[in-house]
Amino acid sequence: MLDADIAKCFDKINHQVLLDKLNTFPAMRRQIKAWLTSEIKDGNELFPSTEGTPQGGVISPLLANIALHGLENHLMDWIKRQKLRFPNGNVKSKRDKESSLSVIRYADDFLIIHKDLEIIREATDITKKWLAHLGLKLKASKTRICHSLNRYEKEKPGFDFLGFNVKHFKVGKHHANKTTNGKIKPYTLHIKPAKEAYLRHYRDLSQIIDRLKAAKQEVLIKKLNPVIRGWSNYYRYSVCSEIFSKIDSLIFWKLKKWADKRHPNKSWKFKRPKYWKTIGGDNWVFSDGKNRLIKHKKNYDETKKKTRKQERKSHGEIFKKVQNIRSPYDGDIVYWSSRLGKYPNTPTSIAKLLKWQNGKCPHCGLNFKDEDVMEIDHIIPRQAGGGSSYKNLQLLHRHCHDKKTREDLKLIAEYQNRKESEKQHNKSIKWFNDLFSQEKWKWINDTPVMTSVHDKESCF
Ligand SMILES: [Zn+2]
Numbered sequence: 448m449l450d451a452d453i454a455k456c457f458d459k460i461n462h463q464v465l466l467d468k469l470n471t472f473p474a475m476r477r478q479i480k481a482w483l484t485s486e487i488k489d490g491n492e493l494f495p496s497t498e499g500t501p502q503g504g505v506i507s508p509l510l511a512n513i514a515l516h517g518l519e520n521h522l523m524d525w526i527k528r529q530k531l532r533f534p535n536g537n538v539k540s541k542r543d544k545e546s547s548l549s550v551i552r553y554a555d556d557f558l559i560i561h562k563d564l565e566i567i568r569e570a571t572d573i574t575k576k577w578l579a580h581l582g583l584k585l586k587a588s589k590t591r592i593c594h595s596l597n598r599y600e601k602e603k604p605g606f607d608f609l610g611f612n613v614k615h616f617k618v619g620k621h622h623a624n625k626t627t628n629g630k631i632k633p634y635t636l637h638i639k640p641a642k643e644a645y646l647r648h649y650r651d652l653s654q655i656i657d658r659l660k661a662a663k664q665e666v667l668i669k670k671l672n673p674v675i676r677g678w679s680n681y682y683r684y685s686v687c688s689e690i691f692s693k694i695d696s697l698i699f700w701k702l703k704k705w706a707d708k709r710h711p712n713k714s715w716k717f718k719r720p721k722y723w724k725t726i727g728g729d730n731w732v733f734s735d736g737k738n739r740l741i742k743h744k745k746n747y748d749e750t751k752k753k754t755r756k757q758e759r760k761s762h763g764e765i766f767k768k769v770q771n772i773r774s775p776y777d778g779d780i781v782y783w784s785s786r787l788g789k790y791p792n793t794p795t796s797i798a799k800l801l802k803w804q805n806g807k808c809p810h811c812g813l814n815f816k817d818e819d820v821m822e823i824d825h826i827i828p829r830q831a832g833g834g835s836s837y838k839n840l841q842l843l844h845r846h847c848h849d850k851k852t853r854e855d856l857k858l859i860a861e862y863q864n865r866k867e868s869e870k871q872h873n874k875s876i877k878w879f880n881d882l883f884s885q886e887k888w889k890w891i892n893d894t895p896v897m898t899s900v901h902d903k904e905s906c907f
Pocket of ligand 1: 808809810811812813843844847
């Protein structure tokens with residue numbers, strides 16, 4: 448694979464080519480042109496920039512995406528034109544060729560993956576040419592060709608991408624997975640937090656602890672928790688439990704030092720119960736009684752909901768991949784609502800129901816398609832006593848809803864009958880109770896005798 452970075456992405460970019468590529472409405476074009484030529488303000492001095500836009504700004508990943516858009520397709524078109532064969536000599540079809548090459552890009556960081564070294568080398572040249580036309584170059588120090596399992600020349604196996612380290616490991620045959628045609632794969636893929644990423648994270652946490660050496664324990668906990676939660680959420684889909692435990696233990700030692708500095712003359716016997724409590728079977732929770740410091744490991748354990756089978760398969764959570772060419776802007780309400788439970792311009796109720804129903808109609812069991820007309824149905828009809836809470840709602844195809852409504856008629860009739868007979872029953876009970884209410888009876892010579900209204904009046 449080729450693991451590449453683009454040199455100083457925007458310092459040298461060719462503005463005209465970029466703007467031509469945009470092919471957008473004039474207002475947008477003007478805005479982007481303004482960003483490209485924006486001036487860098489340093490103190491009170493202005494540095495007009497004619498050649499680029501500042502790196503690391505909010506806008507630069509967007510511009511990188513615009514600039515590098517099309518690189519994937521360019522490489523795909525190129526691989527389709529190559530003459531490639533399977534190991535047994537058969538000629539590869541266009542589709543086989545296309546699926547043999549992977550191009551993954553995020554902003555200015557990208558990867559090209561293929562089985563053959565030769566193809567990777569050629570793809571690198573093609574990429575260089577393509578970039579040159581935009582006025583860009585590959586950054587030599589951050590561009591390398593490597594293998595996912597073995598060492599290639601001096602390069603370590605595997606690569607780092609977006610803070611993850613991706614690498615193949617050799618495994619024994621009892622742990623090996625099988626390919627789709629039943630062959631044993633003597634290696635397995637591990638995606639882990641990259642070393643650089645977790646060291647940086649630990650450094651961030653240490654800095655917070657150092658900065659708050661005089662603060663209350665509560666303040667420190669409240670500052671650390673969101674950082675830990677965010678980081679462990681980002682990495683929880685990877686093989687992370689080992690690294691999470693490692694960071695937790697490093698933080699423990701850091702906090703111990705923090706406590707030592709606060710009470711240099713007190714013994715550990717005093718400090719230990721003051722700062723660490725036993726909560727839920729864990730004897731080492733950094734807590735002041737009210738607030739507690741979350742642990743990477745714990746936080747990750749709480750968020751994972753898996754079956755045992757899945758647990759054996761991987762250590763982290765299973766991430767459902769977004770379909771190939773999907774974009775949240777493609778307007779496919781059904782796909783994105785089912786996935787996220789929300790979508791712009793879609794009523795929350797519909798989006799929520801789609802998510803709960805996994806994008807399926809419970810009546811016919813088929814997936815909704817974007818052009819389908821969907822209607823909200825009361826599972827137990829309101830005329831049959833059903834409520835309007837989400838528990839009683841479901842999303843159906845219009846034609847399924849019509850069928851369901853016909854079926855509901857019977858249910859409603861039964862309900863009305865039952866209600867009617869209940870009413871009758873209550874009426875007779877009332878009549879009966881009235882009849883036997885004590886005020887209407889008197890004991891006369893050990894015999895209960897009914898007193899009429901007239902009798903009562905005559906008493907006076
Ligand atoms: Zn249906």
